[in-house]
Amino acid sequence: MSLNSNQNSQIPGTKRVGTESAYKMTHGVSPLLLVLLLLSVYGSSHGCLQDTTAAYRFTGAVCRLTYPAAVVLNEKTTKVIEAAFQYARYPGVKGERSMPLLGKISYGLENMEIHNLTIGQSSFQLLPGEGIAMEISNVSAVFIGTLHYEYGSWLVNVAQSINFEIESQIDLGINPKLYCGKGKVAADTSSCHLNFDKLRLHLQGERKPNWLKKLFTDFITLTVKLVIKGQICKEINKVANILADFIQERAEQFLSDGDIGVDIGVTTAPTVTAHYIESYHKGLTKYNNTSSVIRDSVFNPSQLTENRMLYFWISDQVLNPMMTAAHQDGRFRLNITGAELIELFKLNVTAAMPDFLRKCLVETSHPELRVWSSSVPYINTSTFGTTVWTEASGQIWCESQETLFFKTFIMADVTVSYVNKHVSLHGESLQVDVLHAELHQSPPGAQAPLDFIREALMKIGIPKVLSVLETEITRLLDKQGLYLFDIYNPEVLPLDGFVIIQMDFGFPHHLLVDFLKMTLQQTGGLQQ
Secondary structure, three states: OOOOOOOOOOOOOOOOOOOOOOOOOOOOOOHHHHHHHOOOOOOOOOOOEOOHHHHHHHOOEEEEEEHHHHHHHHHHHHHHHHHHHHHOOOOOEEEEEEEOOOEEEEEEEEEEEEEEEEEEEEEEEEEOOOEEEEEEEEEEEEEEEEEEEEEEOOOOEEEEEEEEEEEEEEEEEEOOEEEEEOOEEEEEOOOEEEEEEEEEEEEOOOOOOOHHHHHHHHHHHHHHHHHHHHHHHHHHHHHHHHHHHHHHHHHHHHOOEOOEEEEOOEOEOOEEOOOEEEEEEOOEEEEOOEEOOOOOOOOOHHHOOOOOOEEEEEEHHHHHHHHHHHHHOOOOEEEEEHHHHHHHOOOOOOOOOOHHHHHHHHHOOOOEEEEEEOOOOEEEEEOOEEEEEEEEEEEEEEOOEEEEEEEEEEEEEEEEEEEOOEEEEEEEEEEEEEEEEEEOOOOOOOOOOHHHHHHHHHHHHHHHHHHHHHHHHHHHHHHOOHHHOEEEEEEEEEEOOEEEEEEEEEOOHHHHHHHHHHHHHHHOOOOO
16 A cells, blocks of 8 residues: 655646545544644654754644643643642652761651642743743642651760651742654753742651750751752653653544554654744654655745644645545445435435436335445645545445446535534535446436436535534544533634644643543552
8 A cells, every 4th residue: 555645646637726624434534623632742753853944844744832822731731740749759868967966867768748739820931942941939838757867975875766747838940841852752851940948847746846856957958958859850850751641642542543543753853932832743644554755845834823822734745645544444435325315315406316216215115325435535735725536436226236336526625614613514516527327227228317416416415425524523523532622713724735723722621630640540659
């Protein structure tokens, strides 16, 4: 099988070129609408180019997240940071120190946990060419645990194990840098710092220790600061990459159906400006151990604006290989039987209905229409709109016997919208040709009703296929969870060789909940 993404030749017999969606049948996959979940999507392929401009040539899909969208995501990121604090497992600490009067002190801190966590506020800014600067202020928390200590001198010998409590108030700064690691976007949060506005250690709940315990707790407090800082920054880096992997896995699942998948690995590191974050994805269709290829993408950052929260740039070289795979996988088939078929032919068709068809619909108990794609649907986008070409074949069966076979060429403009969490498709026929028609078990010399077939395809067939597609694509997208996103005023803008999908959105809380549940269930906390 060849999934050729460079289909530039015009199909013979066509009259006009345009953009966007395609001829779909039951259980089909909508290439335009599937990519709506590319939000924060980073795939899992190999290799990235250092030269961003050179990488554009191999880029099939682009995601641009503007500053207003980053504000929404920052609110959720704070919850993830909160989880890093809440569920971190702090390592035990052992040490020794010599002090006047007390001699050598051996101590150990164990079983440290965090309670009563609150976060004041979070702010961020995009750092051009670098990453993101986040400041989380007024993090209030109480750490509890067990302190073991032992000291001795000519005055006193003490060995004891007591509970301790640490009151803290912390300001946290993180500067995540986005880079390309193993073919996907990764976050480096090693630039992490904590400032302690307050850190007080109390032994067994004592708020006013005597001078001896105060001397002891003061020097342990410094050690505790280092432990907390090191572990919190470690956990934040860990949870950032767990989150990245989680989103990638969800994206791969969303863009996969049966044997058809999409490689959404990045071609280069993301671009960060003061106004947006932009990532570049391969968008290669995978089917039967083969993959499509993109080598001449027309992407340029100037094709996108900054007026909406989220943008997706999708090349025809992504959409057409998906059509090839779906066609070869037998996705584009539709059977209509019985009362549903009879009702369809009640629609107004000016050409006279042939007697054999009238008898089939009226006199048989189980009339059936079977239609399927007999060539790969082809999509071409331009500033004029969307044009889809395909050859489709059909059979009419009466009493389990084939009565009519026909093969047609169809070219239509198709528009796609997503309103009230439902896919809407509208088609306008540009060209419908009956390439071949054959009657079975008919009187000698009987001619296939070419005019009737052509008009029925235009007035009945194409609208019915689009209606089925609306339902099936919506069902598939619901199955993948798109309805859980709050998507506002999505627009599909066709241009020369690509489409731009732009929208505003609300981040789905369920994804954050799912992520935190998964992390805690798999790791028993964040410690691994």
